[in-house]
Amino acid sequence: KSKLPGSASRIESILKHMEKLxxxxxxxxxxxxxxxxxxxxxxYANNKLDLNAAKKAEAILINVLERGKSSAIKPTVRTxxxxxxxxxxxxxxxxxxxxxxxxxxxxxxxxxxxxxxNESQNNFDLQPDIFSYNSVLNTLSNASSRDPxxxxxxxxxxxxxxxxxxxxxxxxxxxxxxxxxxxxxxxxNDAPERAEVLLRMMEREYKQGCKFIKPNxxxxxxxxxAWSKCGKAGAASRAERILNRMLQLYHQTKDSDFLPNxxxxxxxxxxxxxxAGSNKNAPKRAELLVEKMRNLQAKHNDCKISSRTMNAxxxxxxxxNSSDAPLRCMSILDDMEKxxxxxxxxxxxxxxxxxxxxxxxxAMNNDDKSARQALLILKRFIVSGVLPDRKSTNAIMKTISxxxxxxxxxxxxxxxxxxxxxxxxxxxxxxxxxLIAAGSYAKEGNPIRAxxxxxxxxxxxxxxxxxxxxxxxTAIYNTVLEAWAISCINDCSKHARTLLNQMKRRPFVxxxxxSYSTVITAYARNDQPEYAESLLREMxxxxxxxxxxxxxxxITINGVINAWAQSKSIDLxxxxxxxxxxxxxxxxxxxxKPDHITYTSVLNAWAHASSRDNLxxxxxTETLLKRMIxxxxxxxNPSAKPDTVVFNTVLKAFANxxxxxxxxxxxxxxxxxxxxxxxxxxxxxEYSFGIVLHAYNQEYGKDEAKTIQAKKWITxxxxxxxxxI
Numbered sequence: 001k002s003k004l005p006g007s008a009s010r011i012e013s014i015l016k017h018m019e020k021l022x023x024x025x026x027x028x029x030x031x032x033x034x035x036x037x038x039x040x041x042x043x044y045a046n047n048k049l050d051l052n053a054a055k056k057a058e059a060i061l062i063n064v065l066e067r068g069k070s071s072a073i074k075p076t077v078r079t080x081x082x083x084x085x086x087x088x089x090x091x092x093x094x095x096x097x098x099x100x101x102x103x104x105x106x107x108x109x110x111x112x113x114x115x116x117x118n119e120s121q122n123n124f125d126l127q128p129d130i131f132s133y134n135s136v137l138n139t140l141s142n143a144s145s146r147d148p149x150x151x152x153x154x155x156x157x158x159x160x161x162x163x164x165x166x167x168x169x170x171x172x173x174x175x176x177x178x179x180x181x182x183x184x185x186x187x188x189n190d191a192p193e194r195a196e197v198l199l200r201m202m203e204r205e206y207k208q209g210c211k212f213i214k215p216n217x218x219x220x221x222x223x224x225x226a227w228s229k230c231g232k233a234g235a236a237s238r239a240e241r242i243l244n245r246m247l248q249l250y251h252q253t254k255d256s257d258f259l260p261n262x263x264x265x266x267x268x269x270x271x272x273x274x275x276a277g278s279n280k281n282a283p284k285r286a287e288l289l290v291e292k293m294r295n296l297q298a299k300h301n302d303c304k305i306s307s308r309t310m311n312a313x314x315x316x317x318x319x320x321n322s323s324d325a326p327l328r329c330m331s332i333l334d335d336m337e338k339x340x341x342x343x344x345x346x347x348x349x350x351x352x353x354x355x356x357x358x359x360x361x362x363a364m365n366n367d368d369k370s371a372r373q374a375l376l377i378l379k380r381f382i383v384s385g386v387l388p389d390r391k392s393t394n395a396i397m398k399t400i401s402x403x404x405x406x407x408x409x410x411x412x413x414x415x416x417x418x419x420x421x422x423x424x425x426x427x428x429x430x431x432x433x434x435l436i437a438a439g440s441y442a443k444e445g446n447p448i449r450a451x452x453x454x455x456x457x458x459x460x461x462x463x464x465x466x467x468x469x470x471x472x473x474t475a476i477y478n479t480v481l482e483a484w485a486i487s488c489i490n491d492c493s494k495h496a497r498t499l500l501n502q503m504k505r506r507p508f509v510x511x512x513x514x515s516y517s518t519v520i521t522a523y524a525r526n527d528q529p530e531y532a533e534s535l536l537r538e539m540x541x542x543x544x545x546x547x548x549x550x551x552x553x554x555i556t557i558n559g560v561i562n563a564w565a566q567s568k569s570i571d572l573x574x575x576x577x578x579x580x581x582x583x584x585x586x587x588x589x590x591x592x593k594p595d596h597i598t599y600t601s602v603l604n605a606w607a608h609a610s611s612r613d614n615l616x617x618x619x620x621t622e623t624l625l626k627r628m629i630x631x632x633x634x635x636x637n638p639s640a641k642p643d644t645v646v647f648n649t650v651l652k653a654f655a656n657x658x659x660x661x662x663x664x665x666x667x668x669x670x671x672x673x674x675x676x677x678x679x680x681x682x683x684x685x686e687y688s689f690g691i692v693l694h695a696y697n698q699e700y701g702k703d704e705a706k707t708i709q710a711k712k713w714i715t716x717x718x719x720x721x722x723x724x725i
Contacts, residue, residue: 041082524563
């Protein structure tokens with residue numbers, strides 16, 4: 001009864017001592033009886049600290065069952081119920097992460113209990129009772145949000161109880177409530193309708209005199225909750241209908257079991273929040289429900305408006321996307337603060353979600369003024385004394401990053417750091433907080449500020465004795481690398497490479513394929529294809545020496561090929577040849593198939609190299625295109641699907657070399673394939689025809705007759721194309 005830590009272990013040692021004394025003194029009166037073991041099982045069942053308490057309770061039951069074969073110690077219904085209760089409580093631990101395991105074990109134990117009771121029908125101490133079944137139903141109810149079959153198994157047990165001849169096993173209001181709650185948590189499509197069927201069954205049985213199946217606020221609230229989570233059109237109206245029915249029954253009978261409580265109203269308001277995007281009247285309907293609560297709370301404390309109620313109301317405006325949502329959410333927040341200051345009631349005090357909702361409402365406007373307003377609300381949040389949590393503050397930072405600039409997001413981060421250093425532990429930023437701030441600067445192409453955020457994270461990591469929640473991650477390094485890769489700063493590739501080298505030296509972070517690919521992109525932008533290829537080879541060596549994260553992938557290799565394809569400082573023919581060589585090595589050494597991007601990059605390289613004096617480059621594009629089409633049409637490599645851009649690239653190569661015939665033949669081939677297959681990838685566009693005209697100009701100069709001939713040919717092909725469409 002003390003529930004002190006170690007109570008179960010102390011009782012277990014006492015039992016062992018009793019057994020030892022009984023054995024030494026041959027005194028049977030000292031042998032622990034079933035009551036002693038039941039006390040020990042109950043102690044484990046009520047142990048809130050030991051995650052293995054349920055398993056230990058079951059181990060004691062198994063021990064009793066084994067002893068029962070050769071001694072007078074026999075388990076009773078209380079023995080089994082103690083273990084079932086232990087599993088029921090385990091299912092509620094830590095957000096229900098153990099619920100599936102607990103429900104499976106509780107069900108198996110109940111089935112064993114039923115078999116044992118059937119074999120000893122004359123032993124009334126070994127018959128499952130209503131507590132046994134309700135414990136299992138509660139366990140399944142807690143598992144239903146994670147286990148898709150839990151709600152249906154709970155229903156099966158309920159119907160089994162209803163068909164059971166024993167009066168000790170007939171379901172009561174708690175049984176029905178547990179199954180209804182299981183249905184609500186399951187989010188099954190027909191869960192609300194099935195819960196309502198059970199409610200009508202309860203109402204019918206209650207009217208016929210079954211007082212122990214009286215519908216109560218728990219049952220009605222579970223159905224409202226089921227409607228709030230189903231996502232069906234019209235769910236809010238159905239939920240409100242149940243709520244109004246409760247109010248009607250309460251006014252008729254004055255029975256408090258029918259009076260809606262805070263949970264009932266909050267679930268109904270959440271229903272309107274879920275429908276707010278498609279129903280413009282949702283905020284008004286939610287306001288009416290809050291008004292009903294306000295009228296009831298003076299006499300009934302269970303109907304008191306709380307911060308959860310007002311947060312649900314804010315969410316209704318937030319989801320409605322209405323123009324007045326920001327101001328209305330702000331007004332609700334102001335009202336909550338005024339009421340809290342006037343009454344001192346902690347239940348109405350704005351929490352982290354309240355401030356987060358208002359910030360999100362302003363963020364919907366997506367302008368600089370709204371971003372500044374959101375930042376002011378964040379300041380108000382921190383000075384309000386409300387303890388922020390990482391989840392809400394990171395959500396706020398993400399929201400501000402959508403509408404604000406990097407400086408505003410960093411200001412949020414600084415507020416969090418200051419609050420943490422001032423002693424508010426809940427405000428301690430984590431790696432994700434710094435990642436959001438660095439990402440905001442990266443989007444703006446400001447690598448210097450992004451890297452400054454990274455350095456602050458590294459410093460805080462050292463100051464907090466290497467707190468794992470502040471450990472710089474590969475993701476934040478990659479974000480800063482990306483900022484350098486896309487920036488217009490001179491020597492951005494040099495800075496990116498320096499940061500990559502720092503990553504390799506850090507004991508807490510490891511570069512991955514994304515890190516290398518990003519630096520390769522920086523080299524491509526700076527026209528340094530040799531460095532890009534060198535980095536690829538370094539990556540291959542690291543992978544070969546046992547670094548699985550550094551296996552070169554198609555993105556990495558495409559980056560190097562693109563670096564050569566875009567190069568302007570190297571002979572174009574040589575650059576194109578290097579690009580094709582890498583593609584060949586990619587297939588033979590790395591066993592990767594080139595995709596659309598690979599082919600497009602190599603084709604671009606050869607197209608740039610093609611000219612009247614370099615027909616070989618033109619032939620290369622033709623060969624690659626034929627291979628690409630063959631791989632696509634044979635379905636050998638679907639990712640090699642060509643498109644209009646690819647065809648236009650090859651057309652450009654023909655035009656650069658002044659080959660009118662090949663240009664015309666390719667466009668006619670495209671038209672023929674498009675006509676026969678209706679595959680959009682073969683359809684020529686205006687640019688295709690323009691390239692053919694350019695080919696005429698390259699071959700014949702400003703010959704007016706040839707220009708007219710070209711335009712007539714183009715008009716004829718366009719007519720054929722329109723006929724196809």
